[in-house]
Amino acid sequence: xxxxEQSPQFLSIQEGENLTVYCNSSSVFSSLQWYRQEPGEGPVxxxxxxxxxxxxxxKRLTFQxxxxxxxxxLHITAAQPGDTGLYLCAGGGAGKSTFGDGxxxxxxx
Amino acid sequence: xxxxxxxxxxxxxxxxQSVAFxxxxxxxxxTLYWYQQILGQGPKLLIQFQxxxxxxxxxxxxxxxxxxxxxxxxxxxKIQPAKLEDSAxxxxxxxxxxxxxxxxxxxxxxxxxx
Numbered sequence: 001x002x003x004x005e006q007s008p009q010f011l012s013i014q015e016g017e018n019l020t021v022y023c024n025s026s027s028v029f030s031s032l033q034w035y036r037q038e039p040g041e042g043p044v045x046x047x048x049x050x051x052x053x054x055x056x057x058x059k060r061l062t063f064q065x066x067x068x069x070x071x072x073x074l075h076i077t078a079a080q081p082g083d084t085g086l087y088l089c090a091g092g093g094a095g096k097s098t099f100g101d102g103x104x105x106x107x108x109x
Numbered sequence: 110x111x112x113x114x115x116x117x118x119x120x121x122x123x124x125x126q127s128v129a130f131x132x133x134x135x136x137x138x139x140t141l142y143w144y145q146q147i148l149g150q151g152p153k154l155l156i157q158f159q160x161x162x163x164x165x166x167x168x169x170x171x172x173x174x175x176x177x178x179x180x181x182x183x184x185x186x187k188i189q190p191a192k193l194e195d196s197a198x199x200x201x202x203x204x205x206x207x208x209x210x211x212x213x214x215x216x217x218x219x220x221x222x223x
Binding site: 050068 | 113132149150151152153154157165179200202210211212213215216217
């Protein structure tokens, strides 16, 4: 079974601060997805990374896939209250996805 | 484009009762997934369908859970009898094909077993 460990589990910061959350595994994934889930809703895809070392930017969010395709990070610059939510990573391969337990981010105004 | 629809949104039952959830995936999506998300955890795959065939049900507790996807479109997930530990959000997702990187999730059904 492929496991994904996300850290930290909880993060509470002030508006305007920067943060990084991590997704680590001992397994190699052919692709890795980051989702954001808001209370009462299903996860929504933010980005997919497929190449080792790949960096993708989505406005204030920067996603990086590790060279060995076993880990990933999500960096948010100048966090805003609207960034509050559960950030989930999911590793893909052989037609399946395995989810981590997520990082719950709270951005206080 | 309409998203993944799920109903009901909330359900409260007593243990040992039965319950069923319904999912309508995005039109044209061949693959349908049912996940269980316990509070504080990420989604755990219960069953994956490709059209109306089962691709993976290795984590489905088959003594009490069942799922079907007749005609390869809508799907139902049933729990009978329910246990307290079944309290969770049940998420349905769909993707264009198996192995597609993007899964589109419905809003989920919140189940509370008393």
